[in-house]
Amino acid sequence: MGTVLRGAAAIAAAAAYAGAALADDTGGDRNRFQFEIDASYVHADSPFASSWTEGGLSKLRYSESNDGLESTRVFAQYRGRIADTLSATVIADYQSDASKGLDVTEAYMDWRPIPKSGNQQQIRVGAFYPPLSRENADLGWQSPFTYSYSAINTWLGEEVRPIGVEWSLHRHLGFAGSPHELRAFASAFYGNDPSGTLLFWRGWSLNDRQTRLGDTLPLPPRPVFDFTGSVVGHATQSVEPFDEIDHRPGAYAGLEWSYAHRVLVQLARYDNRADPYAYSGGQWAWGTSFNHLGLQAGLPWEIGLVAQWLQGETYWIQGARADGTLSPFAGLVCDDFDAKFLMLTRLVRGAHRVSLRYDAFDMHRAEGTPTGLQSDDGHAWTLAYRYEHSARWSAGVEWLRIDSARDNWTLFYASYDAPPSATETEIRLGMTFRVGATPH
Amino acid sequence: MTTGVSRSSKSRGAVWILALSLGAPAYAGSLRVSVVDDHGQPVERVAVYALPSKPLATATSAPDAIMDQAHNAFVPHILIVQTGTSVLFPNNDVVSHHVYSFSEPKTFELPLYKGNAHPPILFDRPGVVVLGCNIHDSMLGYILVVDTPHFASTDAQGSISLDGLAVDDYSIHVWTERLKPGDLPAAQTIRVAADGTQTVSFKLEGRMAPDFHDRERVSSLPWERY
Numbered sequence: 001m002g003t004v005l006r007g008a009a010a011i012a013a014a015a016a017y018a019g020a021a022l023a024d025d026t027g028g029d030r031n032r033f034q035f036e037i038d039a040s041y042v043h044a045d046s047p048f049a050s051s052w053t054e055g056g057l058s059k060l061r062y063s064e065s066n067d068g069l070e071s072t073r074v075f076a077q078y079r080g081r082i083a084d085t086l087s088a089t090v091i092a093d094y095q096s097d098a099s100k101g102l103d104v105t106e107a108y109m110d111w112r113p114i115p116k117s118g119n120q121q122q123i124r125v126g127a128f129y130p131p132l133s134r135e136n137a138d139l140g141w142q143s144p145f146t147y148s149y150s151a152i153n154t155w156l157g158e159e160v161r162p163i164g165v166e167w168s169l170h171r172h173l174g175f176a177g178s179p180h181e182l183r184a185f186a187s188a189f190y191g192n193d194p195s196g197t198l199l200f201w202r203g204w205s206l207n208d209r210q211t212r213l214g215d216t217l218p219l220p221p222r223p224v225f226d227f228t229g230s231v232v233g234h235a236t237q238s239v240e241p242f243d244e245i246d247h248r249p250g251a252y253a254g255l256e257w258s259y260a261h262r263v264l265v266q267l268a269r270y271d272n273r274a275d276p277y278a279y280s281g282g283q284w285a286w287g288t289s290f291n292h293l294g295l296q297a298g299l300p301w302e303i304g305l306v307a308q309w310l311q312g313e314t315y316w317i318q319g320a321r322a323d324g325t326l327s328p329f330a331g332l333v334c335d336d337f338d339a340k341f342l343m344l345t346r347l348v349r350g351a352h353r354v355s356l357r358y359d360a361f362d363m364h365r366a367e368g369t370p371t372g373l374q375s376d377d378g379h380a381w382t383l384a385y386r387y388e389h390s391a392r393w394s395a396g397v398e399w400l401r402i403d404s405a406r407d408n409w410t411l412f413y414a415s416y417d418a419p420p421s422a423t424e425t426e427i428r429l430g431m432t433f434r435v436g437a438t439p440h
Numbered sequence: 441m442t443t444g445v446s447r448s449s450k451s452r453g454a455v456w457i458l459a460l461s462l463g464a465p466a467y468a469g470s471l472r473v474s475v476v477d478d479h480g481q482p483v484e485r486v487a488v489y490a491l492p493s494k495p496l497a498t499a500t501s502a503p504d505a506i507m508d509q510a511h512n513a514f515v516p517h518i519l520i521v522q523t524g525t526s527v528l529f530p531n532n533d534v535v536s537h538h539v540y541s542f543s544e545p546k547t548f549e550l551p552l553y554k555g556n557a558h559p560p561i562l563f564d565r566p567g568v569v570v571l572g573c574n575i576h577d578s579m580l581g582y583i584l585v586v587d588t589p590h591f592a593s594t595d596a597q598g599s600i601s602l603d604g605l606a607v608d609d610y611s612i613h614v615w616t617e618r619l620k621p622g623d624l625p626a627a628q629t630i631r632v633a634a635d636g637t638q639t640v641s642f643k644l645e646g647r648m649a650p651d652f653h654d655r656e657r658v659s660s661l662p663w664e665r666y
Contacts, residue, residue, distance in 0.1 A: 030536075030552075081536075081552065084538060084551040084552045084574075085538075085574065112574050112575075114538070114540050114549050114574055115540065115542055115572065115574070116542055117542055118542075120572070120574075120577060137662045138662075144662060170577055174620065175617075175620045175621055176543075176568065176570040176582075176617060177580075177582070177616075177617025177618055177619075177649055177652075178620075178649065179649040179650060260649060260650040261578070261663045262650070296661055298660070298661065302660050303660060304660035304661035306661065345660050345661070346660050347660040353660070
């Protein structure tokens with residue numbers, strides 16, 4: 001009931017914001033509110049009784065027990081211009097299935113000095129997404145293509161949210177009208193030390209629930225072993241992925257080339273530079289780093305191609321206890337993870353969009369470190385149709401199928417009737433209401 | 441019945457002709473210019489201008505030219521004006537723009553605005569002025585400032601016509617942002633006689649960048665991020 005009340009309060013607040021946005025349409029846009037409600041009819045099919053969002057083993061956001069109408073997201077974005085070249089952005093999100101109702105996904109200031117040459121620079125300070133996703137190009141870091149994000153961007157939305165400073169530079173290469181454009185970016189940040197914990201325990205997922213800055217995420221239950229190595233029970237566990245634990249800044253940097261809005265290639269490297277022996281406030285740091293390749297291109301027949309490839313590793317202490325002590329068997333391990341997706345999309349008459357995406361993902365214990373608890377190996381198909389009826393109303397339907405094999409599921413989760421591999425499907429019929437939807 | 445009206449319009453026309461002939465010869469010729477690419481295909485939206493042999497006074501009484509902003513783009517993509525022309529930059533979008541240029545012929549900035557918040561900007565030196573918006577990276581436009589009132593942008597057939605040219609030797613130039621400045625064809629000099637039409641053709645060689653106008657929606661992908 002508390003959740004319902006908080007939700008109602010959030011919606012009322014957002015409606016007030018929306019009113020401000022409507023009133024603002026005639027005036028300047030020094031203060032701009034945008035507001036959106038997403039609701040879906042959801043039907044999930046999984047061999048697992050509960051979703052990971054409920055502390056279960058299913059990779060889907062929803063389980064069969066909550067089939068029906070769900071408010072998938074309610075959010076408001078505020079963008080205020082403090083000066084001509086300085087603005088502030090805050091995105092507040094209400095999620096009915098999260099640890100608390102209302103919280104913030106991004107909050108940052110950005111400064112864009114007027115260029116004195118062909119170099120356009122920008123500095124962002126605050127909590128923001130690194131500019132990696134080729135998919136999440138819509139308001140509130142949503143995808144205009146599908147409801148559920150690819151495995152890569154689902155994870156970036158869940159466990160990667162730098163809190164720091166980012167510098168970027170954009171320029172045309174060569175003469176003024178050159179179709180070649182270059183962008184470079186680099187960031188130093190705090191937070192994100194437990195990042196990788198959810199990915200390891202749950203495996204890759206495809207959903208659209210972005211972690212807010214203060215969220216606590218449930219993890220699948222941790223198996224408890226006796227001296228013979230048998231599972232004697234399970235303990236609940238959770239993670240706050242954006243916490244700072246070791247007080248060592250992380251960093252990311254990347255380079256992007258594009259040609260005439262037809263082809264774009266981006267290469268980036270991210271490293272939270274966390275010390276896996278560091279512990280604070282009930283959490284251990286996980287040393288997580290990855291390389292990332294992003295691609296997008298216009299193909300014949302106005303078909304758009306979007307692809308990303310992420311390859312990384314996470315160092316953590318297997319046998320580290322939640323109270324900050326180490327078990328006698330504790331040791332440093334490394335898990336390698338890898339995911340890629342390729343999506344084709346076509347916009348018809350500016351309002352109808354059909355997108356088909358194939359995801360492949362993998363996680364396994366790195367060679368040379370003690371054997372692992374869990375691996376993850378699978379792929380997913382997503383087919384979506386989105387219809388933009390007007391600037392305010394849009395609707396869509398999505399079919400998602402995730403096939404994954406986790407070789408220790410049967411061993412560690414026998415009491416959960418976990419199969420060695422699972423096929424999970426989710427169907428969504430979505431409706432979106434948006435106010436003040438003009439970009440920027 | 442209509443004599444009064446026609447007499448009055450005739451006399452007004454006479455004043456016009458008198459005014460024009462004060463500074464220009466009585467007879468004037470025409471010029472037709474066509475522009476094709478490597479494959480002989482006509483090229484649209486190429487700026488063509490004819491410089492007379494003796495420098496002209498800069499435009500002083502010319503009306504303001506307009507560089508509009510609509511749907512997060514400069515309209516037109518290339519605006520040609522005579523040196524000495526003032527240009528208005530109305531923003532007809534619902535969002536604000538922050539127009540600037542760091543180009544050598546004119547460095548200026550129109551801080552964040554909508555509508556007609558800023559007075560016109562005077563372009564008093566010839567050359568290419570590249571326009572940008574500090575909010576929207578993908579907004580790109582050009583103002584080509586030329587020392588002549590004789591200019592036009594090629595149509596879909598890749599051609600333009602200039603009429604009312606005084607008898608003179610003209611240097612005909614073409615400019616497009618789609619070619620490196622070094623790859624633009626050399627100017628051609630031609631004598632325009634008192635009557636009749638001279639024709640000149642240009643071939644654009646070298647690698648042309650794709651037309652800016654084809655960028656929108658060719659890929660079904662959004663390029664401007666939120």
